[in-house]
Amino acid sequence: MEFTEDQILRYSRHILLPEVGGEGQERLLNAKVVLVGAGGLGSPVGYYLAAAGVGTIGVIDNDRVEISNLQRQIAHNSSRIGVLKADSAKETYETLNHDVNVVTHKERLTSANIKNIIKDYDIVVDGSDNFPTRYLVNDACVMLKKTLISAAVFRFEGQLMSIYPGDGPCYRCLFEIPPPPGMVPSCQEAGILGAVTGVIGTLQATEVIKAILGIGEPLKGKLLLWNALDMSFRTVKVPKNRECPVCGEHPTIKELIDYEHFCSMSH
């Protein structure tokens, strides 16, 4: 691949890194990454992937921008209120970098559409804001053997883990089942410091870029826990669970469980 003069300048700080170089930059330009959600986490992930020149970025989101999103969802802005987040993110990322093609998927993920949507991507980034989607994405990635960079935030805390199906634990190895509705904190507790999503989303983007380049140690078999209030970063071990219902030795989940089904099961 021949870089244009503009590309050599645009990516010069990458190309200067021996771990990236021209070859790594080419790999980034050829990579296909899909974001589940263009919200608090998806916004910064997509921003840094677009800046890095990740050539194809899928955005799965069927929500519209609301003013209360703008405290943290930096892919959007005040002039985009009412616009579909996928379209808003596409405009932001493609304006930042014309090398990037943003593919919008303006639908809610379900067991019926998820495999078809994610099958053409190399890496899936989960920044979803609810448990049913989080488990659906994990199970689909295990079944299709897609690398999954999974993160979540709550108030002042964040969690991050990289999942390489067939080579390490999955999200269900970590937390076998989602909490039942009664155990989910109420809406009043569900605040989030905007910058916390920026920190965790940027860590998530870093894991994506490392995975594309094949450099460093992925956060595989480990869960990163970050707390903004005491600025503590900790990692704990996540062994592969032989009894995991989706990636264990005798999986009991062989078909995707979707939102409504999930609900009725938890009753």
Place this chain on the structure above:
Amino acid sequence: MGVKVRIPTPLQKLTNGKAEVECSAKNIAELVDALEKDYPGIKERLSEGGKVRRFINIYVNDEDIRFVNKEETVLKDGDNISIVPAIAGGRLKNEVERLGT
């Protein structure tokens, strides 16, 4: 002496906002009981029928007790215990409403 326990945000309501508490216990089952004595209500949030709930993990230093000796995992002075629940981010309002339907 004893162990230090990191309390996750969703449970800090029960610990008067404290993110870390100290406790004295020989194993995880005792630890849960000791926490319940100081912070009533926490046992039910953490466990059901003597077993830690499946969407909450407890780590002794960086080891998940499920892969050590579960609720019987032995504690020693100076251990750092972390209670880590599954979290899922922002959309809890609609989430709760939708899950209720």
